[in-house]
Amino acid sequence: MSEKTWSVYLSGEIHSDWREQIAQGIEAAGLPIRLNAPVTVHADSDDCGPTIFGPQGDTFWHDHSSAKLNSIRTGTLLAEADVVVVRFGEKYKQWNAAFDAGFAAALGKPIIVLHPPEHDHALKEVDAAAKAVARDPAQVVQALAYVTRGELPR
Amino acid sequence: MSEKTWSVYLSGEIHSDWREQIAQGIEAAGLPIRLNAPVTVHADSDDCGPTIFGPQGDTFWHDHSSAKLNSIRTGTLLAEADVVVVRFGEKYKQWNAAFDAGFAAALGKPIIVLHPPEHDHALKEVDAAAKAVARDPAQVVQALAYVTRGELPR
Amino acid sequence: MSEKTWSVYLSGEIHSDWREQIAQGIEAAGLPIRLNAPVTVHADSDDCGPTIFGPQGDTFWHDHSSAKLNSIRTGTLLAEADVVVVRFGEKYKQWNAAFDAGFAAALGKPIIVLHPPEHDHALKEVDAAAKAVARDPAQVVQALAYVTRGELPR
Amino acid sequence: MSEKTWSVYLSGEIHSDWREQIAQGIEAAGLPIRLNAPVTVHADSDDCGPTIFGPQGDTFWHDHSSAKLNSIRTGTLLAEADVVVVRFGEKYKQWNAAFDAGFAAALGKPIIVLHPPEHDHALKEVDAAAKAVARDPAQVVQALAYVTRGELPR
Amino acid sequence: MSEKTWSVYLSGEIHSDWREQIAQGIEAAGLPIRLNAPVTVHADSDDCGPTIFGPQGDTFWHDHSSAKLNSIRTGTLLAEADVVVVRFGEKYKQWNAAFDAGFAAALGKPIIVLHPPEHDHALKEVDAAAKAVARDPAQVVQALAYVTRGELPR
């Protein structure tokens, strides 16, 4: 039977290499998956609006214009994803990750959440809207291998 | 006139070779159809969650974590199908097959149900939501040949 | 703060008094809930089509015409429900209950499944699409009291 | 011209009296608004699942069963709201608030975010999806007075 | 259990008293149903556009302006109906009836078609999209009594 290419959106934390680990795992397994992600260069993501459109006044509108520009990318890629992976790291508020999870849930997207056990209680609403909770990127790759190919680790 | 490739999802019973019969019939007729299906290895389907994410406690949550992981695949493939074929075999509860039929019906997918006459009364609600009720895989292939190419058995 | 009237659809098994138990529990607690249900007179549900529109030929079309007429009621009430409760009893195939669960799931309705533990494995896909699995009607009433009023059993 | 009753959902922080302040402001102004909210008794919200359905195994599934039960209420009331107000307090992760904001955004609901300036940068994605950012409950009441009645503070 | 008021739209033929028969049957049975219909005064339906907005040029645009004005009413009432009844009489083209049936079908509305057996073959596509085919208004009333109240003729 011929094969679908799955679109997977990797949302959330941008301070560790979890996206690269997933990308390498997918490549190593040869899975039929196209990965998408937000812009992960922190400074660019913060300043893209004023960099392109000029100064926007105070910091609130500076942030606002960048966040809106970023949302063209994130909203579009998230809306066309087959699966959304949302990663919460150890640090920072990461409200944009939770926002993306809520956005994905309302669109009916299957969600895999990736976070350490210490966040279990604080993330219970997000986890309750998800199909699975993974603890490390390797589990995400295994889950995607199973979902797309029916392959389980032996 | 150029030709559409149809996506057909084969839901339901996993203990006989009906999917293979349909696949062979479609290949023999050269129909423009891409087939999709759930993971049909029974043990994998039962244990995929704990196999990947670790033990989940009692059997209820063991089942739960596997069922959710499976639903990433089944929900996605079903939602993008042009036609959904749902097979009910002679044995077992097969509630997941009826669940898939209801899911497909609510999405407005055309459904072909495949089951023996002995189930007619018990399946009347499912059949009422379907476009056709077939008795064997060959009829499904013929129906798909007609739907996609206008070809009837002569 | 003023109060919403919740619409709850009671789908599934028609051979025990579980709907009456829930109705009595809701009335006793004074919950702001409107209950709806399919026609639960078994013979009427089986024969309504031919009774109104005349004989429809063989048993398949007899069943078919009744099932379609019933689906006007069930599909409409289910689609406007805030919460869908689906009951699986000890006996029979009950494929229409699983069909309703799938239909409700695709519409994004919150589902509470009501069934004995012996069906846990066979119903794992249905349970995985649900918000809760209850074991008796009293738990359903408690859940609805919590959902609509925030009231927990003390 | 006759008047619509607006439904406003108050999501987020449950440790201060901001909901009461808004309720009092709305009552004082006689605005045509029906307020809704999640269950705000912290312990009940944490334990509702096991309290009703019995122990669920480890803490993860304990949380999970409660979060799912809560989501019947929150998802339903949020989906029927005309306006969603999301409050972020000074403390805690509050990922459920950001999740609700994302959920509301994907449903196209107009959002008013309520938070202190210190969260501006961390909440820029949420604020970018909102119609307004308020700093205190009185501003929310004023905004609702304007939206529903065209009344501005003089 | 409290009761829903059903909205039923009566589309199609305007030269016999079938709508009145259904209205009388519903009133006699005390059914919880609100009936809606297009404007059934033939001349008004033909000329409403130019009567209000002035002459529109040739007969094509005369018809066009009236048909568009009528569609505000028919499209709105049809879209909010719970059940759509479409009547085909013995005479005339009645393409607007078939158009309404298609419109209702695409919206997922349950349809009851009312027509004499002589039209069975020509209406097979419409009937295939319907929940029931009735032969006289009394059957429609009986079907609505069953759908709304579970009452069958005894």
Place this chain on the structure above:
Amino acid sequence: MSEKTWSVYLSGEIHSDWREQIAQGIEAAGLPIRLNAPVTVHADSDDCGPTIFGPQGDTFWHDHSSAKLNSIRTGTLLAEADVVVVRFGEKYKQWNAAFDAGFAAALGKPIIVLHPPEHDHALKEVDAAAKAVARDPAQVVQALAYVTRGELPR
């Protein structure tokens, strides 16, 4: 047959008394219609954002914060309207009127445009998406009388 209350949204020009004329015509005719409109006090509509939330920096963000706050009202009332009337006066750009018309069109709302013939060519795209083009408020009232009650001027 019982009667629906229609919701009609009056969008566009705020410098003449056309809304009052329509309101009076509807009241005089006793039509079952609830009218809604944006805030029509020009200064309030321009300054509502900063008036409530404080100064927003330069004029662009001043306008922006007001326009977003207004859109909570206009977007909500427009989305729940049965019919949208859009008025273009003789003067000003009135881009918000055309924006509302496009918004209504994408939602499938029936639109009645009200404008003088001198705008016919410039408004041809808007008129092409509308059900009718009226030249004065009295025609709008007549159209609404016909749509809601089937009444034509005699």
Place this chain on the structure above:
Amino acid sequence: MSEKTWSVYLSGEIHSDWREQIAQGIEAAGLPIRLNAPVTVHADSDDCGPTIFGPQGDTFWHDHSSAKLNSIRTGTLLAEADVVVVRFGEKYKQWNAAFDAGFAAALGKPIIVLHPPEHDHALKEVDAAAKAVARDPAQVVQALAYVTRGELPR
């Protein structure tokens, strides 16, 4: 600028060669269009159900089973069309053509109706839901050339 391939569905009359004329016109003009159509072999369209699934009882259910099988093809191809052309010939009831037009209208598809002037009055509701009314296949080709390429006959 790169080019979209447009999907055009040709619905309606099956007794003349209008589809071939359009296909030839499109090929001659080299337009980026993929045409789709129902099965146009009249006998096959009438008998496909019983031919594949066996005798279905009386003529009503014979027709019914064929119409449902045909609707898998027609409903799918119509729903994915960018433009729907509906042809009404001089003869026959052609209710399926009007049904398709209504179905397409409810899905928001742009419709081009093709019919002789003698049907103008009877088709006014269908024409009012259409983007254009053509009198011969050559006009349809010209319209499609303009829509897809901006080419007008010179």
Place this chain on the structure above:
Amino acid sequence: MSEKTWSVYLSGEIHSDWREQIAQGIEAAGLPIRLNAPVTVHADSDDCGPTIFGPQGDTFWHDHSSAKLNSIRTGTLLAEADVVVVRFGEKYKQWNAAFDAGFAAALGKPIIVLHPPEHDHALKEVDAAAKAVARDPAQVVQALAYVTRGELPR
């Protein structure tokens, strides 16, 4: 990670070369973008209806038939766009541009508005529905480079 081709629709003003500037900028940067636009030959856009379908009576219906034919193209391309750019020039009413912006907003499309500062106040509702406001085509190209590739001007 493999790359998505983005579809960008360029709506609005047709009297300057802004579309060509954007096209050249995209080509120069090698961005993965497919541009679409309305027919920009003014005379063709005005006369396409009567040119193909023959004279339509007075100027209103002349305009009407052309506007409807144009809307097949514009509505289809706009609805499948990932991003919609709407340009307002210095002159003319440009109500079709604002109509397109409203249409895009209701569909949830991310919008970039392109206009000089002199229109800021008159366009505040349109800008409030947009993700960004650009002042020249080069900024649009930079925004698209960032959205599609994460590239910022250095």
